[in-house]
Amino acid sequence: MRFRHITNCFLLFISLCFLTTFSGAAQTFNKADELFLSTKEDSLVLLGEKIVNEEEPLERFNADSFFTRMLVRALKTKNSFHYPFHKISTVSNIYSPDSTFRIFTWQVSKDQATHRRHGAIQMNTKNGELKLFPLIDRSIIMSNEKDTITNNEWWFGAIYYKIIKNEYQGKSYYTLLGYDENSIRSTKKRIEILHFNQSGNPVFGGDFFSFKQDSIPKKNQSRFWIEYKKNGNARITFDDELNLIIYDHLISETNEPNKLHTYIPDGDYEGFKWINGKWVHLDKVFNQKLKDGQAPVVKPIKESKIKTGS
16 A cells, blocks of 8 residues: 555656656756756765665655655756766666657665566657656556556556667657566566657557467567566567567476476577567577577676666
């Protein structure tokens, strides 16, 4: 119940602050604004560390509340989109490849088993005014993750570490790679599509993941994820040279396939290739198994620590 109360308070506060635009014509920082943002960033660094490191849940929640309010105040500064906030290592802050938007995501934990993600999408506006969409983690009350299309206020929370841009029929689609601490026994990594509708509002999910080339085809999905043993170090990453999403093939280390918390990488790799507006599943990416560390991919952000990326 406490989490639900916190979520509702977060939604109310963010809704009031994030969807407001602020006037001004300058396109570059003046010295006063840059100094203000730098000062706020130093304070946000301290609050971010408290969100992660405070021993008592109440203290972590209090730090999270102050962090959110201070971040919003900082982002009201003209042209704040271009301020990198690179000092804040406890929050993921990544820009889309075309600089249309950036996404902040972070996590506050009640205990080892219960986590909530917070975040926001900041748009790059022509006049430098603030336009932000809150990301409200409703995953605890949502089901049917494979087929659900959501908006920013009904979000399957994740900490994003990579944005991939593709186009199809003149429209831009942004693939988000992220992780979810999930539970005390297992972790998830997720792939989902973000696009913006005709009104300019964010949409998560859609008919984008195809398994038609599998030996046993199955219906398309709105998003894809892997779940595996805590600290199992399974990976989902993007290979720029191959232009593929590549992820670890998983098996149960105890031969209990119904228990996802027993799954670990076995040295094989699967993937997705962007074809005609869909990510088409590839059952095998490489012809031979590779030992740990041999895959020609960059290891993404670790579950144990949130840090900024691009």
